Amino acid sequence: MEGFEILGYSASAVTVFTFLPQVLKTWKEKSAKDVSLMMFVIAFINEIMWIAYGVWIDNMVIIITNVLMIIMCSIMILLKLRYKNV
């Protein structure tokens, strides 16, 4: 594997974990008043687009990255709806 491929896969791997700190923080503190629901709705729609793109060009890295992100994003939307006024 060449250097640029290692960098690309590493960047993808880090991307997957972007939403995790927010999910953990909201889960722990049970408060999401200041969190933007719209941010996660846009991310959700965007991840569907990326999954469709990944399927179309048959790229498993894009598919796996975005399936994991859409799971995290869905959990965050549910947490936000539950704790929106807290």
Next chain:
Amino acid sequence: MEGFEILGYSASAVTVFTFLPQVLKTWKEKSAKDVSLMMFVIAFINEIMWIAYGVWIDNMVIIITNVLMIIMCSIMILLKLRYKNV
């Protein structure tokens, strides 16, 4: 331009706007207690990786997408540090 390319560019364009609703919400409400700083720190580091990857493989779409995202992400980190306890 083929269909899969249009889908890819559209997905990139939507990605750029992911953080915008959070920036606007925090700017307006001057409160970011519930927002995870770690999420945006991870995103910041990740965008540097993506920009480096984009430069390496000479892909302007990846470079432009992530330069715009890192600007948005930086604004959000500054807002979070300013309003973290509100």
